[in-house]
Amino acid sequence: MRKAMLFLAVFAFTGSLWAADPIIGTWKLIVDKSKGSQPTTDPVKEQMEVYRQLDSGEIELTLTRTMVDGTSSVSKLTWPAQGGTVAFVQSDPRGRSLVETLIVPGEWYVTYMRDGKQYLIVHKVVSKDGRTLFQTWKGSAGLASGQLVDSTRVYERQ
């Protein structure tokens, strides 16, 4: 009985150590619930973000985006699960470098930089019940436009 209890305790302990970040999963942008300015140059009609933990100890984000004009794109990024520099696996970095900073599980800051200078930050927070992902965008929209962005985007877990 004692051995079984010990085994269960060790199992629960290791399970908690390996618990996935609450951001892991598939998230759909709810355009109606999102507010604030978004770049007029590329308004989004539909967006899906899929976060998954890789065996390499990284997090992979696959971002599928459909614009109002019907064009669509897929980007794939990876970064260390403990936070760190973002690698552009499938998409053109267009002179950008990104760092994903893990604040606590389910809370991240993304720092967008051009030539090492910050131009945009995204604060990602997963709600306590794990069903909603809030993204607050602040800064400049694009590399060339310089258009200001101040928006909150709401995603629902699929």
Place this chain on the structure above:
Amino acid sequence: MRKTMFFLVLFAMACSLWAADPIIGTWKLNIAKSTFPSNAPPPPKEQIEAYRYLDTGEIELTYRLTDKDGSSVLEVFTWPAQGGAAKMIKGNIPKNISWIQTLIAPGEWYVTAMEDGKQLGTRHKTISKDGMIYRQSWKRTDSRGKPYEILLVFDRQ
């Protein structure tokens, strides 16, 4: 009279546009008000951080630390005033260590320390509303992988 008023308003607007980040200044660690958990490095004897703007559009941090055994560290870092990648100008930190200074809002910064691109820890810097207290919450893990958090409280000099 109207012209004088116009110039005064213009001057006030220009001053507000160029308002320095509240972190700019010299800060001395208040050890009595800071907290150091048992698995974190012990508190220093003295720590001073001086932040200033450079003409290059960067912020420079001069960091001086004196330990209880009398040994001291002097490091100088710069980064873009709007936030971004930090450069070590003076100091003996390995080259595979890098930092990003993320500006959240004036007087609030996140520092991400990385080793070979992997996050080692974060520092959250906030300035009190009256501009007199600077708090730095430092989250890292010890050599056994156990996380710890240090809260450093600085007084403006």
